[in-house]
Amino acid sequence: MLNDHAKLMQAIRVSGEIVGRKKLQKMIYIAKKISFPFQERFQFHFYGPYSEELTLRVEELCNMGFLHEVKEKKGGYFQYRYTLTDSGLEFLSDNEVDMPHLEEFFSDMNDQNARFLELVSTILYFDNLPKEEVATKVFTLKSSQRYTEAEIDEAYQYIETLKGKVQ
Amino acid sequence: MSYSAEKLSEEKVFKDPVHRYVHVRDRVIWDLIGTKEFQRLRRIRQLGTTFLTFHGAEHSRFNHSLGVYEIVRRIIDDVFAGRPEWNADDRLLTLCAALLHDLGHGPFSHSFEKVFELDHEDFTRAIILGKTNVNHVLSRVGRDFPQKVADIIAKTSEKKLIVSMISSQIDADRMDYLQRDAYYTGVSYGQFDMERILRVMRPREDQVVIKKSGMHAVEDYIMSRYQMYWQVYFHPVSRSAEVLLSKILHRAKQLFKENYRFKHEPHHFTSFFYEQVTLADYLKLDESVILYYFQIWQEEDDPILSDLCSRFVNRNLFKYVEFDPAKEYKKLTQLTALFMKAGIDPEYYLVVDSSSDLPYDFYRPGEEEERLPINLLMQNGELRELSRESEIVEAISGKRRTDHKLYYPADFLADESSIGERELKKQIRSLLE
Numbered sequence: 001m002l003n004d005h006a007k008l009m010q011a012i013r014v015s016g017e018i019v020g021r022k023k024l025q026k027m028i029y030i031a032k033k034i035s036f037p038f039q040e041r042f043q044f045h046f047y048g049p050y051s052e053e054l055t056l057r058v059e060e061l062c063n064m065g066f067l068h069e070v071k072e073k074k075g076g077y078f079q080y081r082y083t084l085t086d087s088g089l090e091f092l093s094d095n096e097v098d099m100p101h102l103e104e105f106f107s108d109m110n111d112q113n114a115r116f117l118e119l120v121s122t123i124l125y126f127d128n129l130p131k132e133e134v135a136t137k138v139f140t141l142k143s144s145q146r147y148t149e150a151e152i153d154e155a156y157q158y159i160e161t162l163k164g165k166v167q
Numbered sequence: 168m169s170y171s172a173e174k175l176s177e178e179k180v181f182k183d184p185v186h187r188y189v190h191v192r193d194r195v196i197w198d199l200i201g202t203k204e205f206q207r208l209r210r211i212r213q214l215g216t217t218f219l220t221f222h223g224a225e226h227s228r229f230n231h232s233l234g235v236y237e238i239v240r241r242i243i244d245d246v247f248a249g250r251p252e253w254n255a256d257d258r259l260l261t262l263c264a265a266l267l268h269d270l271g272h273g274p275f276s277h278s279f280e281k282v283f284e285l286d287h288e289d290f291t292r293a294i295i296l297g298k299t300n301v302n303h304v305l306s307r308v309g310r311d312f313p314q315k316v317a318d319i320i321a322k323t324s325e326k327k328l329i330v331s332m333i334s335s336q337i338d339a340d341r342m343d344y345l346q347r348d349a350y351y352t353g354v355s356y357g358q359f360d361m362e363r364i365l366r367v368m369r370p371r372e373d374q375v376v377i378k379k380s381g382m383h384a385v386e387d388y389i390m391s392r393y394q395m396y397w398q399v400y401f402h403p404v405s406r407s408a409e410v411l412l413s414k415i416l417h418r419a420k421q422l423f424k425e426n427y428r429f430k431h432e433p434h435h436f437t438s439f440f441y442e443q444v445t446l447a448d449y450l451k452l453d454e455s456v457i458l459y460y461f462q463i464w465q466e467e468d469d470p471i472l473s474d475l476c477s478r479f480v481n482r483n484l485f486k487y488v489e490f491d492p493a494k495e496y497k498k499l500t501q502l503t504a505l506f507m508k509a510g511i512d513p514e515y516y517l518v519v520d521s522s523s524d525l526p527y528d529f530y531r532p533g534e535e536e537e538r539l540p541i542n543l544l545m546q547n548g549e550l551r552e553l554s555r556e557s558e559i560v561e562a563i564s565g566k567r568r569t570d571h572k573l574y575y576p577a578d579f580l581a582d583e584s585s586i587g588e589r590e591l592k593k594q595i596r597s598l599l600e
Contacts, residue, residue: 002492002519021537039281043288044322046373046539055537056523060569064493091496126323140325 004039006095008057009066009088011038014103015110017083024058024082025050026117027109033124034159035166036099048122048142058082066091101166108162119147120155131156171195171259171308181233185347189237195308196236196262202300204270208232210453214348215275216408217399219482221352228269234343239265239332242339242365242375252328252370260312261329263305264319268333268340270294270301274454277525278413282420283439292317293446327373335374336530337364337385337541345388345395356394359387369544376544379556385541386559389530393563396529403572406520407484410574414515415461415475422469431463471515483578488599490519490573498598499573505595509588511579522570530554530564575599 011028018024029049032038040054061067066088070081084092109117122142126134135152173194181189191197199205208229217224239261247253271290273279280286294301295317305313318324322334333339342361349357367381377385399405419433423440433440435456438448464476478484490499499519506513532540532554542550554561580596583589 002496002521004523005492005521025537041286046322046327047537050537052528052538053523055531056528056569057521060521060523060571063569064491066493087493091493094496094500137323141323 002095003097005057005061005066006092006097007036007038007099008040008054009061009084009092010097010099010102011036011106012067012082013084013089013092015106017081018110019079019081020114021055021058021080022047023110023114023117025054026114026121027106028054029121030109030117030124030162031102031105033121033127034105034162036102036105042125044125048118049125061088105162105165108165112158115145116151116155116158118142118145119151120158123152123155124159171312183230183234183237185234185343185350186237189233190240193259193262195259195304196266198304199263199266199301200233202304204294204299204301204450205229205232205267207450207453208269208272210455211272211274211276212454213344214352214399214405215277216412217348217352217402217405219408219484220402220404221354221399223351223353224348226347226351228272231343231347232266232269234347235268235333235339236262236266238339238342238361238365242332242368246365246368247370250370252372257326257329259308260315260319260326261332263312263316264329265333265339267291267295267301267316268320273449274452274457275412278409278416279457282413282416283442283444285444288321290446290449291320294450295320297446299446328370328375331374331539335539335541337375337377337388341392342388345391348395348399349391352399354395354398356398357391359391360384361388364388371544371550374539374542376542376550377553379543379545379551382543382553382557385543385553386557389553389560389563392530397568401522401525401570403487404484406525406572407487407574408479408482410485410518410520411475411479414518415464415472415479418469418472418475418515419460419464422472427469429464430467431460433460435460471512475515478576485516485518485574486577487520487572487574490571492519492521492571502595502598505591505598509591509595511576516576516579518574520572520574522568530560532564573599 008028011031012018018027026048028038028040029042029051040051040057042049042051058067062069065085068083068085071078072081119138122138123134126137129137135149138147138152174192175194175197179191179197183189191200209227211228212218213226213228213231214224243258243261248255271287271292271294273287273290276287295305295313296302302313305316315324319326319329319333322330324330331338345357346361363381363384367378367384368375369378419436420440435452438444461476461479464472465480467473502517503513506517531538532552541553543553543556545551554564580592583592
């Protein structure tokens with residue numbers, strides 16, 4: 001019952017707190033792409049892979065009272081923080097989700113910043129292309145982020161680290 | 168004259184109930200429309216199972232694709248032409264991407280893709296880049312032209328202005344489907360002044376923006392979008408048909424996995440069941456084929472598959488009740504157990520459907536860079552996000568309205584052949600009331 005909602009809640013539970021909608025989007029995308037059975041569909045948008053289904057599911061979880069959202073002003077924009085509520089925790093205990101390695105996977109990603117996860121998710125989105133072409137995509141599609149080649153190398157290494165966690 | 172610049176000796180026009188006429192003058196566009204991959208879109212309905220609720224909703228992705236092409240053509244030829252921010256060399260690329268943006272959609276694609284874990288965008292790409300008639304036409308324009316078209320549709324092109332014309336929060340795709348779906352369903356919600364919106368669109372380096380003076384026309388567009396979602400796209404009866412469709416496909420897939428002997432071999436589905444789908448297999452499948460299988464599966468020995476197909480073919484849909492997962496998830500566990508006891512498999516006959524399961528989205532102001540918002544071009548040349556200027560848009564884009572329903576076969580629960588059943592089903596019904 002509500003399995004897809006439960007998986008998302010479990011990801012937030014093991015992360016403790018996720019700060020930022022963009023970060024949450026990228027974490028779920030990366031996890032899905034590497035191995036976890038999230039069902040939300042992603043498309044490439046101006047800021048990288050984005051899932052409207054995920055956005056709506058988060059809204060549903062907030063409306064259900066399973067997810068606590070805090071909106072805070074940060075500079076010129078609003079930022080959102082997500083944690084599970086007590087009733088969310090209770091729901092999860094009644095609807096167990098079995099996703100091995102989820103905790104170490106998400107804890108690690110949660111320690112990264114949203115900008116880096118945006119790069120990682122973009123690289124994963126183009127994983128059918130050779131590295132040089134991926135770099136060209138990153139430099140042209142994400143020119144405003146001014147990623148460097150060193151950061152791209154670091155992102156590739158990070159993807160390997162994450163893959164290692166689920167093997 | 169190069170193929171890309173070639174014009175037809177006489178303009179071709181398609182009569183269209185939404186835009187009156189769709190005008191084609193470019194040889195490349197005319198040739199693309201004639202390809203078998205594009206003609207296949209005639210056999211795929213734009214709104215999937217919605218025709219079971221709104222009987223007029225039989226229009227196809229073919230109509231819609233022509234409509235999107237026509238809107239983009241008008242934007243380019245009537246509004247953008249001659250403006251310094253618009254590169255006239257991109258005209259054909261933009262028209263091709265508009266025409267082909269839905270090329271990879273399959274039959275009843277929303278449910279079908281979920282069940283078989285496919286993505287129509289992958290097939291759009293595969294058709295454009297693979298050995299197809301469409302690829303043949305596009306390649307005549309230039310060797311890298313198919314790739315450029317595919318990148319625009321996948322939104323991974325550096326030409327962001329063109330991407331935003333076809334896919335953004337105010338794009339030709341939405342402007343066509345809102346009006347077209349309203350026309351064919353017969354509802355009066357999807358109306359807005361598209362001509363006005365087109366006139367106030369302005370090209371910028373990375374997106375189309377709207378002159379502030381056109382804000383009220385955009386408000387109308389956002390409102391009709393909002394109303395269409397709740398009145399048509401999220402209609403509970405259409406969702407019931409979609410639930411049924413999805414359960415039929417799940418059941419057929421499950422039976423195949425269990426080596427069930429189908430009376431009629433489901434040849435068209437075999438590669439989908441094996442998860443080894445080729446482009447050729449995919450293109451063979453359209454809604455007529457799917458409905459043919461539903462028709463013959465009514466005669467299968469498996470009672471679940473036979474019953475679900477019979478329901479779909481004869482429009483004996485599941486009933487629904489409002490469902491609040493937060494307060495009622497324990498009740499659902501209880502219902503699941505009771506359904507099992509009554510011999511009604513809850514996997515197929517007790518379904519929670521949420522608004523997040525549906526393929527339509529709301530206007531979002533793009534906080535935290537989630538999605539590129541609609542930007543208004545102010546008189547001083549600055550850009551302002553729409554909901555910061557419009558109270559109407561602010562009111563509906565900030566509002567979270569989500570929805571869950573619980574679907575079940577009411578007729579099964581009314582059947583009380585034995586005394587034991589009578590009590591059990593009474594108990595189920597009381598929980599559902």
